[in-house]
Amino acid sequence: MRDVLLTFLMALGCSLAVAVAGLLVLRGPLRGRSVTAHIVVLLLVTVLSVLAGIVGASMEMFISDHDLHVLLIVVGTAATVSLAAGLWAGGRLARASMWAAEARERERAAEARRRELVAWVSHDLRTPLAGLRAMAEALEDGVVSDPSTVADYHRRISAETDRMAALVDDLFELSRINAGALQLTLSEVPLGDVVSDAIATATPLAAAAGIHLTASSNGWPTIQGSVPELSRVVDNLIRNAIRYTPPDGTVAVTGGQDTKGGWLAVSDTCGGIPESDLPRVFDVAFRGTAARTPTREAGGGLGLAIVRGLVEAHHGDVAVANEGDGCRFVVRFP
Template sequence: MNADLEVMGIALGCSTAAALTGLPLLRALRRRPLWATAASLSVIPVVAVTVGVAGTAQAMFLSDHDLRVVLIVVVVSAVVASASAVRLGGPVVAAIGTLTRATAALGEPGYHGADRVPTAELGALATTLDATHVRLVEARERERALEASRRELVAWISHDLRTPLAGIRATAEALQDGLVTDAETTARYHRLMLADAERLTGMVDDLFELARLQAGALRLSLEKVRVADVVSDAIAAVDPIARAKGVVVNGRADHAGYVDADAAEVGRVLTNLLVNAIRHTPDDGTVEITATADADRAVFAVADRCGGIPQEELPRVFDLGFRGESARTPGGDDHPHQPRMRSGIGLAIVRGIVEAHGGDVTVHNHREGCRFVVALPTS
């Protein structure tokens, strides 16, 4: 028993001493390539075992021949074990190198993930990198689309602001220079200035609403709103615009229930859609708004007679700054009473408000026009 303990003690001492000598080597290799560290981690345990066996064999006072045989066996075994360990660790080192290069190329066109990895952990890392790459590409595409929309919006805003400002300036200069003297013309000029000022106010309101939506600062005052009341209020709000253009707005609410919503914001959604429909519907045409029930949702639909939207433009209808003016043949800016969706952001506001309610809005060509569909949860 004492001999066994003595052997264990000698083996433990020799192996521990050999293993501890490897610590400075690992510390020195911290900033070296991974293969050097992996090789050291493979060789150091084998060396520790070799030293332990050799020290124990020598302490057992074997004959020179037996000791030489033991040492030969130990050295050969150590060399084979070390080479095998380094060889088996090669795929891990290669896989980590591949993952490192993949990490550097995340989000870039030249990204290539690791198809085959030797361990489950590295496989999970490769899967995570692939998913991260997809998210980065999608985020970059969204950023590019948003930047393009912003540039388009700035262009439209610059154009739209100049028009009423130029009108106000021209009218004010005419009044200041005394070019208008009779009361009737003066009153008409004042009405034109007021109309242009209201138009500017509407643009500013739209921009403020859009800024709140994009910042997530829109606070909804949810309450039980009767679906039929929302439809009738929206029709009443656009009635003067429709009459000025000679467009008939028909409404029908087959949904007799209620929807949990902010009445003012939902009313703004439907009003914007109706104004948009009236604008693109020919004079003496018809615009229809309906409300129906679909499972646990209230579905509002606004149909116009715009002549349809090109299929390639449908996905961009709700994008910030997009107008697609050329797509809709009826109507035109030359009409004196024609309403307009201000600065290409009216439909972007519609989408933002609907999504804030947890609903969705879509558009598709329907018969001789377009049909916008808003679905809001009823509970």
């Protein structure tokens, strides 16, 4: 009984000494280090505690040399396997922790974008609604009776209503993209036909702004896509280019096919985009200006975000770069 008690006390003392040393290491040099380092130290504390107890028992002659060698081989083998498993598990935990941190950062960024979107949309809807209310009240109260002024009020009410309807439509499309509810009906789509329809629609808008709108290609590709979504991509890119191109400027639509697949480019003469703004061009509600007062020509800042979402739904990618006296948007489809 005395030998058992002495063995227990010796093992306890050795284990406590090693454990205290391990805790000092964890709270000192390894504070703030990786999860892998902490797991390795904890495994070493466990193994060294067993080894310290074995060596202490051997020094007091409680076990034979043969038993000591057997125990050291067994503990050494177990320690090697444990450390290898700890390194593997620590690496997985570290990667999982990094992914979780990145996911939290993305969630915070998405939440910030949602708050910004709500602020922008609230302003974009509140401002025209106030104008519409004022004009409607003026017409209802008979404050405005001149036929030309009444006609102008009707025209402005119609224009503002159309603009708000377009903004709500953009919001609905963006919500479908973000919610993963976008259902594409894929077919063989000649991209030239989509561009031709978009050019026909945008030509009156470009003519009213005094902008030259052209389209050319050495051979429009045929791609796998959904016609309504592809039409919206091309239409949004052309309208965005027209919106920011000054009078007498040019908006050119080109396309073709190379080893990477089909591509479409929309170039303008807007004067270029500041380099600091290029990474944010496709962000929701980004308009490249701090001014938030909308005009009839201003969009809701959602068009390019919708372009990116629809292009990625087709497994393609979209990019923008400054080129010449303007910028060039390039869409690629596999």
